[in-house]
Every structure is written in C-alpha cells, then in structure tokens.
Amino acid sequence: MRSRRWTWRLLWVALACVLTLSLAQVGWGGQAAVEQRPAAIDWGRVPAEVMEPEGPPLRLGAYITNINNIDLLQDQFSVEMLLWTEWAGDAQSDPSDNLMILNGIYDGDIQRFERVSHEKTATGSWNLYRVRSAVVKRFRLQRYPFDDQILHIQIGLADPLQTVNLNVVDQEAVMVSPGLLLPGWTLKSAGAYASSVSLMSDLGRPLAAGEVIRRQPAVSLDVPIQRHSLLFVAPDFLGYMLAVGLCIMSLLITRSRDDLILAAVVSAGGNFVFIAGKLPVTAMAGFIGNLQLIIFLGILYVVAADELIDVHLLNVNNRLSTVLRVLLLPSYVAMTLIGIYWIIP
Incomplete structure (x- = not known):
C-alpha cells in the first residue's frame, strides 16, 4: 500500500514537470520567433x-x-x-x-x-x-x-x-x-x-x-x-543518459523501483539546469528542449504503465499482465530511441 502511494506521488511529480517544460517550450519558441522577426520597413520606398x-x-x-x-x-x-x-x-x-x-x-x-x-x-x-x-x-x-x-x-x-x-x-x-x-x-x-x-x-x-x-x-x-558533435554528447548529456539507464533498471529490478524513478527525474532535471546555465535560453527551443520532453515523457510512461500493469491489470487478467510486463521494457527503449532519432537535426 505504501509503495502504491509513492508510485502515484512520483506520477504526479513527473506529470507536473512535463507540463512545466511544455509551457516553457511554447514560451521559448514564441520568444525566438519574436527575436527573428524583422523590423517593419517600407521596402517600396527603398531604391532598387x-x-x-x-x-x-x-x-x-x-x-x-x-x-x-x-x-x-x-x-x-x-x-x-x-x-x-x-x-x-x-x-x-x-x-x-x-x-x-x-x-x-x-x-x-x-x-x-x-x-x-x-x-x-x-x-x-x-x-x-x-x-x-x-x-x-x-x-x-x-x-x-x-x-x-x-x-x-x-x-x-x-x-x-x-x-x-x-x-x-x-x-x-x-x-x-x-x-x-x-x-x-x-x-x-x-x-x-x-x-x-x-x-x-x-x-x-x-x-x-x-x-x-x-x-x-x-x-x-x-x-x-x-x-564536432560527438565531443559534446557525453559531457553535456550524461544526466539524460543516466535517467534512461535508471528507467531501464526500474523495469528490471522489482524492488526499490520508486527510488530509481525519483533518481531518474532528478538526473534529467539536473542535466537541464546544467545546460541552461551554459547556453542562452534560445537554445532550449531546439534539440535540447525536445530531448528533455522525450526523457520526461519516457519517465511518465514507465511510471504509468508499471502502475497499470502491476496493480490494476493484474487483478483483471494475470496472463495479459505478464505479457505486457515483458513488452514494457523493449517498448520504452524503442520509443525513446525513435524519439531521439526523430529530433536529431
């Protein structure tokens, strides 16, 4: 019962983080568009x-x-x-x-x-x-x-x-x-x-x-x-890699799952703060901001799917719950890799 309460708490925390980042993405994208908008010039009066x-x-x-x-x-x-x-x-x-x-x-x-x-x-x-x-x-x-x-x-x-x-x-x-x-x-x-x-x-x-x-x-x-893009991947995105690894471990290890999910959230959030202090805010409207959303959506998917399969679906259909439990890890890895590949410029 205690594990279930912690799971729902982590679910709400991850959802709040995703909504916050989504709103921030909209704001940053709007700001970037304003910055790139040219000044109003009457080009009809400019000599050819x-x-x-x-x-x-x-x-x-x-x-x-x-x-x-x-x-x-x-x-x-x-x-x-x-x-x-x-x-x-x-x-x-x-x-x-x-x-x-x-x-x-x-x-x-x-x-x-x-x-x-x-x-x-x-x-x-x-x-x-x-x-x-x-x-x-x-x-x-x-x-x-x-x-x-x-x-x-x-x-x-x-x-x-x-x-x-x-x-x-x-x-x-x-x-x-x-x-x-x-x-x-x-x-x-x-x-x-x-x-x-x-x-x-x-x-x-x-x-x-x-x-x-x-x-x-x-x-x-x-x-x-x-x-040289590959030189910056490891030092700048190590926190995101750690978050994905922790999510995979949480699906493989049946015990201490809540602690691993919480560590993944902290790792991804800390990586975002690190990059935000290194680059101007306009950079967050591109690849880095989209990557942050994919990582947090993946964490939300792991928490929600694990809760539904182990707690709710297990009481309805034990065989179906077992099959979905087997498919949960490869589906999470596949969706994360496809999402990252899709946003790479």
Missing part, C-alpha cells in the same frame, strides 16, 4: 539600385592568424589578423587609418588597429595592420550540438558619413592560417566580399536624393566552422 560611392576604391585583404574565446553565452568571439589595404588615390587622402571592425566590441584595449608597414606604390599606397578585436556574433543554437556557425567580421570606416568605395583585393582576399586549430570545431574555407550596413536614420544630416536608408560601405569576412 544603390549608388556606388564615387572616388578611387580602397581594397582590403586579410590573413587570419587566431580565433579564440568563442563564448556562446555572451554571443562573441575574439579574432587576430593581418589586414592590408590598397589605396588607388592620393596618399594624403588615404582613409586606411580610419578603418575599424564595425561589429566589434569597444572596451579599453579590446580592439586594436596597429599599422606595422606602409609603402607607396605606382597606383597609390599599401598599408599593413595588425588587428585584434572581440567580435559580436549572434549564435544560433537551436541545433546544438549539431550546429554550424559562420564567424562574421564586418570592416568599415569609423565615420559612417564618409563615402569611400570599399572592396576586396583581386586575389586571396581572405586566408586563414593553416596552423590555426579550434578545439571542437572544423574550419572551412573563408570568404570575403563587399557589403554595406543599413542605418535606419539620417544621423541628423540630409540624405542624398532618392535615398530613404543610409548605407555605410563595408567589407565582410565570413569564416564557417562546424562543431
């Missing part, structure tokens, strides 16, 4: 063609020497590189010294542009800079740990009103040092291209004729990286 800045081009090339401090929780990473510029105009009006990382972080000496070399060429001038900066990156982690990311670096002039034609050099616009290794990641081929930053303001100055959005010329560097 953007006028190119007049004057000689300033061409950029980059050699990335180091990438580190990839911080998923703070949405940033750090980069070090050699940046060179080719200016095809008057050396006195070379704007290279006014370059900056537009999506960088400015706090003390976090971002540095240090010119280390300067040469005059037949067509203008050439400059070489050593650059170090922390960069803002909005990581998308709904597929974690099966996610791919693009480390995006945007370089432009500090003065958004300065009209200079920014572009990339003709050959090898961006390269990554062959000796650069990112633990847990695979580096892919980087790319560079001319881009622009749309400023939804006139900044207090009149816009050019026909313009409704001010565009600041920029050069973008993209470094795709792919996560």
Whole structure:
C-alpha cells in the first residue's frame, strides 16, 4: 500500500514537470520567433539600385592568424589578423587609418588597429595592420550540438558619413592560417566580399536624393566552422543518459523501483539546469528542449504503465499482465530511441 502511494506521488511529480517544460517550450519558441522577426520597413520606398560611392576604391585583404574565446553565452568571439589595404588615390587622402571592425566590441584595449608597414606604390599606397578585436556574433543554437556557425567580421570606416568605395583585393582576399586549430570545431574555407550596413536614420544630416536608408560601405569576412558533435554528447548529456539507464533498471529490478524513478527525474532535471546555465535560453527551443520532453515523457510512461500493469491489470487478467510486463521494457527503449532519432537535426 505504501509503495502504491509513492508510485502515484512520483506520477504526479513527473506529470507536473512535463507540463512545466511544455509551457516553457511554447514560451521559448514564441520568444525566438519574436527575436527573428524583422523590423517593419517600407521596402517600396527603398531604391532598387544603390549608388556606388564615387572616388578611387580602397581594397582590403586579410590573413587570419587566431580565433579564440568563442563564448556562446555572451554571443562573441575574439579574432587576430593581418589586414592590408590598397589605396588607388592620393596618399594624403588615404582613409586606411580610419578603418575599424564595425561589429566589434569597444572596451579599453579590446580592439586594436596597429599599422606595422606602409609603402607607396605606382597606383597609390599599401598599408599593413595588425588587428585584434572581440567580435559580436549572434549564435544560433537551436541545433546544438549539431550546429554550424559562420564567424562574421564586418570592416568599415569609423565615420559612417564618409563615402569611400570599399572592396576586396583581386586575389586571396581572405586566408586563414593553416596552423590555426579550434578545439571542437572544423574550419572551412573563408570568404570575403563587399557589403554595406543599413542605418535606419539620417544621423541628423540630409540624405542624398532618392535615398530613404543610409548605407555605410563595408567589407565582410565570413569564416564557417562546424562543431564536432560527438565531443559534446557525453559531457553535456550524461544526466539524460543516466535517467534512461535508471528507467531501464526500474523495469528490471522489482524492488526499490520508486527510488530509481525519483533518481531518474532528478538526473534529467539536473542535466537541464546544467545546460541552461551554459547556453542562452534560445537554445532550449531546439534539440535540447525536445530531448528533455522525450526523457520526461519516457519517465511518465514507465511510471504509468508499471502502475497499470502491476496493480490494476493484474487483478483483471494475470496472463495479459505478464505479457505486457515483458513488452514494457523493449517498448520504452524503442520509443525513446525513435524519439531521439526523430529530433536529431
């Protein structure tokens, strides 16, 4: 009788956890949708063609020497590189010294542009800079740990009103040092291209004729990286594995079953809290949140089926109860594995 009371108590606890997580999933999914919703823009007023800045081009090339401090929780990473510029105009009006990382972080000496070399060429001038900066990156982690990311670096002039034609050099616009290794990641081929930053303001100055959005010329560097998923499965999801193992043990061991179920609930909940402190809340709207639901639904299935078979159905049909008892363990394992396979990105 005491065992029956404990079983029903655990059943209600598991049900409450599942309902709470379901409501949280709805809230997180709604929040993620709001965050990804673009701002309202009257695209009918945006000119079809953007006028190119007049004057000689300033061409950029980059050699990335180091990438580190990839911080998923703070949405940033750090980069070090050699940046060179080719200016095809008057050396006195070379704007290279006014370059900056537009999506960088400015706090003390976090971002540095240090010119280390300067040469005059037949067509203008050439400059070489050593650059170090922390960069803002909005990581998308709904597929974690099966996610791919693009480390995006945007370089432009500090003065958004300065009209200079920014572009990339003709050959090898961006390269990554062959000796650069990112633990847990695979580096892919980087790319560079001319881009622009749309400023939804006139900044207090009149816009050019026909313009409704001010565009600041920029050069973008993209470094795709792919996560080694298997390296993160054991340390990040050990609690979920333990919860599944405890549920299997509870179906194999007839005694101390309530304690095993309670341990499975605590293990799964603790794993969720651990990951929630490691990743931003938007990650919980993807694979991790769905996995948590599968684990808790599996625990609820084990508790409910065990109670119905051993207590209620046993008094009605002993043979049917024995058959269902044999099928309970493989059905739980099969449903859990199919559910996990189904949600893997």
